Amino acid sequence: MATITEGRHACEGLLSEANFHRSRDNITVVSGAGKLVPGTVLGKLTAGGKYTPSPATGSDGSQTAVAVLLYPVDATSGDVQVAAITRDAEWNGKTLTYAGSVDDDTKKAAKHTQLAAVGIIVR
Incomplete structure:
Protein backbone atom coordinates (compact mmCIF):
# COMPACT_ATOMS: atom_id res chain seq x y z
CA MET A 1 0.00 0.00 0.00
CA ALA A 2 1.32 3.43 -0.94
CA THR A 3 2.10 5.99 1.75
CA ILE A 4 0.59 9.40 1.14
CA THR A 5 2.05 12.47 2.83
CA GLU A 6 -0.33 15.34 3.32
CA GLY A 7 1.08 18.85 2.98
CA ARG A 8 0.33 21.90 5.06
CA HIS A 9 -3.18 23.30 5.03
CA ALA A 10 -3.93 27.01 4.64
CA CYS A 11 -3.88 28.78 8.02
CA GLU A 12 -3.00 25.49 9.74
CA GLY A 13 -0.73 26.97 12.41
CA LEU A 14 -2.81 30.02 13.26
CA LEU A 15 -3.84 29.73 16.92
CA SER A 16 -5.42 33.16 17.40
CA GLU A 17 -5.61 36.55 15.74
CA ALA A 18 -7.03 40.00 16.38
CA ASN A 19 -10.73 40.71 15.77
CA PHE A 20 -12.00 41.21 12.24
CA HIS A 21 -8.82 39.82 10.66
CA ARG A 22 -6.83 42.88 11.76
CA SER A 23 -3.80 40.56 11.97
CA ARG A 24 -3.80 39.99 8.21
CA ASP A 25 -2.53 41.99 5.26
CA ASN A 26 -2.42 41.32 1.55
CA ILE A 27 1.24 41.13 0.62
CA THR A 28 3.26 40.46 -2.52
CA VAL A 29 5.69 37.54 -2.55
CA VAL A 30 8.58 38.43 -4.84
CA SER A 31 9.19 36.55 -8.09
CA GLY A 32 11.87 33.90 -7.67
CA ALA A 33 10.85 33.00 -4.11
CA GLY A 34 9.64 29.63 -5.41
CA LYS A 35 6.87 27.41 -4.07
CA LEU A 36 6.05 28.35 -0.49
CA VAL A 37 3.84 26.54 1.99
CA PRO A 38 1.54 28.02 4.64
CA GLY A 39 3.54 28.88 7.73
CA THR A 40 6.60 30.13 5.85
CA VAL A 41 8.41 32.83 7.85
CA LEU A 42 8.79 35.91 5.65
CA GLY A 43 10.95 39.01 5.60
CA LYS A 44 10.22 42.25 3.75
CA LEU A 45 12.65 43.52 1.14
CA THR A 46 13.67 47.13 1.78
CA ALA A 47 13.68 47.87 -1.96
CA GLY A 48 10.16 47.44 -3.29
CA GLY A 49 8.47 46.22 -0.10
CA LYS A 50 7.85 42.68 -1.37
CA TYR A 51 8.22 39.58 0.80
CA THR A 52 10.46 36.52 0.59
CA PRO A 53 11.45 33.70 2.97
CA SER A 54 13.52 35.29 5.76
CA PRO A 55 17.14 34.08 5.70
CA ALA A 56 19.39 33.84 8.76
CA THR A 57 21.53 36.76 7.58
CA GLY A 58 21.53 39.38 4.87
CA SER A 59 21.39 43.09 4.16
CA ASP A 60 18.30 43.55 1.95
CA GLY A 61 15.75 43.77 4.78
CA SER A 62 14.45 40.23 4.38
CA GLN A 63 16.77 38.95 7.13
CA THR A 64 14.27 40.31 9.68
CA ALA A 65 11.19 38.11 10.02
CA VAL A 66 8.00 40.21 9.92
CA SER A 101 19.77 29.04 6.06
CA VAL A 102 17.66 29.00 9.26
CA ASP A 103 18.86 25.52 10.10
CA ASP A 104 19.29 25.27 13.87
CA ASP A 105 17.37 26.06 17.05
CA THR A 106 19.35 29.25 17.75
CA LYS A 107 18.49 30.72 14.34
CA LYS A 108 14.85 29.65 14.70
CA ALA A 109 14.69 31.30 18.13
CA ALA A 110 16.04 34.51 16.56
CA LYS A 111 13.22 34.41 13.99
CA HIS A 112 10.69 33.90 16.80
CA THR A 113 12.08 36.98 18.57
CA GLN A 114 11.84 39.01 15.36
CA LEU A 115 8.23 37.91 14.87
CA ALA A 116 7.42 38.81 18.48
CA ALA A 117 8.66 42.36 17.79
CA VAL A 118 5.73 42.79 15.33
CA GLY A 119 3.26 41.06 17.65
CA ILE A 120 3.35 37.52 16.21
CA ILE A 121 3.91 35.18 19.15
CA VAL A 122 5.22 31.69 18.41
CA ARG A 123 3.81 29.09 20.80
Whole structure:
Protein backbone atom coordinates (compact mmCIF):
# COMPACT_ATOMS: atom_id res chain seq x y z
CA MET A 1 0.00 0.00 0.00
CA ALA A 2 1.32 3.43 -0.94
CA THR A 3 2.10 5.99 1.75
CA ILE A 4 0.59 9.40 1.14
CA THR A 5 2.05 12.47 2.83
CA GLU A 6 -0.33 15.34 3.32
CA GLY A 7 1.08 18.85 2.98
CA ARG A 8 0.33 21.90 5.06
CA HIS A 9 -3.18 23.30 5.03
CA ALA A 10 -3.93 27.01 4.64
CA CYS A 11 -3.88 28.78 8.02
CA GLU A 12 -3.00 25.49 9.74
CA GLY A 13 -0.73 26.97 12.41
CA LEU A 14 -2.81 30.02 13.26
CA LEU A 15 -3.84 29.73 16.92
CA SER A 16 -5.42 33.16 17.40
CA GLU A 17 -5.61 36.55 15.74
CA ALA A 18 -7.03 40.00 16.38
CA ASN A 19 -10.73 40.71 15.77
CA PHE A 20 -12.00 41.21 12.24
CA HIS A 21 -8.82 39.82 10.66
CA ARG A 22 -6.83 42.88 11.76
CA SER A 23 -3.80 40.56 11.97
CA ARG A 24 -3.80 39.99 8.21
CA ASP A 25 -2.53 41.99 5.26
CA ASN A 26 -2.42 41.32 1.55
CA ILE A 27 1.24 41.13 0.62
CA THR A 28 3.26 40.46 -2.52
CA VAL A 29 5.69 37.54 -2.55
CA VAL A 30 8.58 38.43 -4.84
CA SER A 31 9.19 36.55 -8.09
CA GLY A 32 11.87 33.90 -7.67
CA ALA A 33 10.85 33.00 -4.11
CA GLY A 34 9.64 29.63 -5.41
CA LYS A 35 6.87 27.41 -4.07
CA LEU A 36 6.05 28.35 -0.49
CA VAL A 37 3.84 26.54 1.99
CA PRO A 38 1.54 28.02 4.64
CA GLY A 39 3.54 28.88 7.73
CA THR A 40 6.60 30.13 5.85
CA VAL A 41 8.41 32.83 7.85
CA LEU A 42 8.79 35.91 5.65
CA GLY A 43 10.95 39.01 5.60
CA LYS A 44 10.22 42.25 3.75
CA LEU A 45 12.65 43.52 1.14
CA THR A 46 13.67 47.13 1.78
CA ALA A 47 13.68 47.87 -1.96
CA GLY A 48 10.16 47.44 -3.29
CA GLY A 49 8.47 46.22 -0.10
CA LYS A 50 7.85 42.68 -1.37
CA TYR A 51 8.22 39.58 0.80
CA THR A 52 10.46 36.52 0.59
CA PRO A 53 11.45 33.70 2.97
CA SER A 54 13.52 35.29 5.76
CA PRO A 55 17.14 34.08 5.70
CA ALA A 56 19.39 33.84 8.76
CA THR A 57 21.53 36.76 7.58
CA GLY A 58 21.53 39.38 4.87
CA SER A 59 21.39 43.09 4.16
CA ASP A 60 18.30 43.55 1.95
CA GLY A 61 15.75 43.77 4.78
CA SER A 62 14.45 40.23 4.38
CA GLN A 63 16.77 38.95 7.13
CA THR A 64 14.27 40.31 9.68
CA ALA A 65 11.19 38.11 10.02
CA VAL A 66 8.00 40.21 9.92
CA ALA A 67 5.21 37.93 8.60
CA VAL A 68 3.91 34.39 8.31
CA LEU A 69 2.36 33.13 5.07
CA LEU A 70 -1.25 31.92 5.33
CA TYR A 71 -1.75 30.17 1.98
CA PRO A 72 0.45 28.20 -0.44
CA VAL A 73 1.93 30.18 -3.35
CA ASP A 74 4.11 29.55 -6.37
CA ALA A 75 6.24 32.64 -6.90
CA THR A 76 8.76 30.84 -9.08
CA SER A 77 8.28 32.97 -12.18
CA GLY A 78 6.20 35.94 -11.06
CA ASP A 79 5.11 38.03 -8.11
CA VAL A 80 2.10 36.63 -6.22
CA GLN A 81 -0.36 38.47 -4.00
CA VAL A 82 -1.48 36.52 -0.94
CA ALA A 83 -2.65 37.03 2.64
CA ALA A 84 -0.19 36.84 5.51
CA ILE A 85 -0.19 37.37 9.26
CA THR A 86 1.70 40.60 9.92
CA ARG A 87 0.71 41.50 13.51
CA ASP A 88 -1.23 40.61 16.66
CA ALA A 89 -1.46 36.82 16.40
CA GLU A 90 -0.29 33.54 17.89
CA TRP A 91 1.22 30.82 15.68
CA ASN A 92 1.98 27.16 16.41
CA GLY A 93 5.78 26.95 16.14
CA LYS A 94 5.63 23.32 15.00
CA THR A 95 4.00 24.43 11.75
CA LEU A 96 6.53 27.13 10.78
CA THR A 97 8.72 26.70 7.71
CA TYR A 98 12.00 28.58 7.47
CA ALA A 99 14.43 29.61 4.74
CA GLY A 100 17.15 27.00 4.19
CA SER A 101 19.77 29.04 6.06
CA VAL A 102 17.66 29.00 9.26
CA ASP A 103 18.86 25.52 10.10
CA ASP A 104 19.29 25.27 13.87
CA ASP A 105 17.37 26.06 17.05
CA THR A 106 19.35 29.25 17.75
CA LYS A 107 18.49 30.72 14.34
CA LYS A 108 14.85 29.65 14.70
CA ALA A 109 14.69 31.30 18.13
CA ALA A 110 16.04 34.51 16.56
CA LYS A 111 13.22 34.41 13.99
CA HIS A 112 10.69 33.90 16.80
CA THR A 113 12.08 36.98 18.57
CA GLN A 114 11.84 39.01 15.36
CA LEU A 115 8.23 37.91 14.87
CA ALA A 116 7.42 38.81 18.48
CA ALA A 117 8.66 42.36 17.79
CA VAL A 118 5.73 42.79 15.33
CA GLY A 119 3.26 41.06 17.65
CA ILE A 120 3.35 37.52 16.21
CA ILE A 121 3.91 35.18 19.15
CA VAL A 122 5.22 31.69 18.41
CA ARG A 123 3.81 29.09 20.80
